[in-house]
Amino acid sequence: MKNGFFRGHGLGNDYLVMDPKELGFKLTPKAIRAICDRHWGLGSDGILVLAPSKKADFGLRIFNPDGSEAEKSGNGLRIFARYLHATQKTRKTRFTVETIGGLVTCTLHVDRNGDAASVTVEMGRATFAPGALPCSLAVEELVDQPIEAAGQRLHFTGVSVGNPHCVVFKPAGEQWSREELLALGPALENHALFPRRTNVQLAVPTGQREIFILIWERGAGETQASGSSSCAAASAGVKLGLVQSPVTVNMPGGTLHIDVDKEFNLTMKGPVAEVARGTLSPSFVRGLK
Template identity: 80%
Template structure:
């Protein structure tokens, strides 16, 4: 379908899926921002682009609403998987997808209507090495390291799950507010320790196998839910001995289940929903250059 789109969400984190071969415009940063604008465009937390791959069954490029590119997205991968199945691009329930953050394995869970209502993703292996994020701090691992943001002295754990994350924990029984997220999120995202910026999770252990997180995404801002953030926060919580695997990660948008193996390989399972399919109008297309 020329200039067509598929729209879906994972726990309120919404993406538009497009096939660049079917577009009459290029996915430049300016055009990505225009399409993702919630007042002047379709509105989205990002664009998922189907691309060729020599290493996997499908290739995926992930674009943030500010026009920058993300290496990996757990919610994006679930939406992309549903798109592939729903549009007939695959009949398989098990396949692979190549992202800039590495190759992942997908398993679809099909309901009685024939829809992929949930998706399990093998998300790869978490690492706490500074070079993987990257982070300029001269340490072996980014485990409970000091950082200052918005006039506050904090401790963070840095995790890469194919994309970078900065996890800041409070103790069980304490709490983070949305005001904390809005103050700390942009400062930590652009902190000088992270030359390529980073995603932020403000986390609290809420049970022996459960945590709650607020999320600030690099290039997108406050987000209701995030698969890669859930994986990063879960792996950090296990690494710090705060919880045991499997970890239930609760967010404002809902809940994901994360299994953290002994070698910190990560498996994510969560719901996904399709919202709409359509085409961009000729008048809107004329605004894209």
């Protein structure tokens, strides 16, 4: 379909999927920003782009709504997996996808209507090493480290799951407010400790195997749900001894289930939905060139 798109969401975190071979324009940062604009374009939390791969069954590039490129996205991977199945680019229910943040394996759970209603993704291994994010702190691991942001003194755990995350916990029984997210999110995303910026999760343990998080995504801002953020927060909670695996991660958009093994290899399972398929209008495309 010329200049076509596939729209899906994972717990309210919505992405457009596009195949460059079907586009009559280049996905430049300017074009990505225009398409993702919720008032002047289609509106989206990002664009997933089918890419060639020599290492996996499929390749994937992930672009944030500000035009920057992300290494990995858990919700994006589930949406991409459903897109591949729904558009018959694969008949397989288990396949590999190469991202900048590493190789992952997707397993589709097909419902009675033939739709991949949920997807399990083997997300790779979490690491707390500063060089993996990167983070400029000269420590062996980014576990419960002090940081100042938005006038507050906090402690964070830095996790890379193929992309960077800064997880800040409050004690059980307390809560994070949206106002705190809107203040701390951008301050931590752009903190001097993170030269390439970072994703941010404000977390609270709510049970032995359960946490709640608010999410600020690098290049996107406040987000209702995030797969990689869930993996990072679950990893941090296990590392700190606040929760045990498997971890149920609750977010404003819904719930994901994360298994963290002894080596911090991560497996994520969650729902995914298709919303629409369509084409960009010729006049809109002319404005992108």
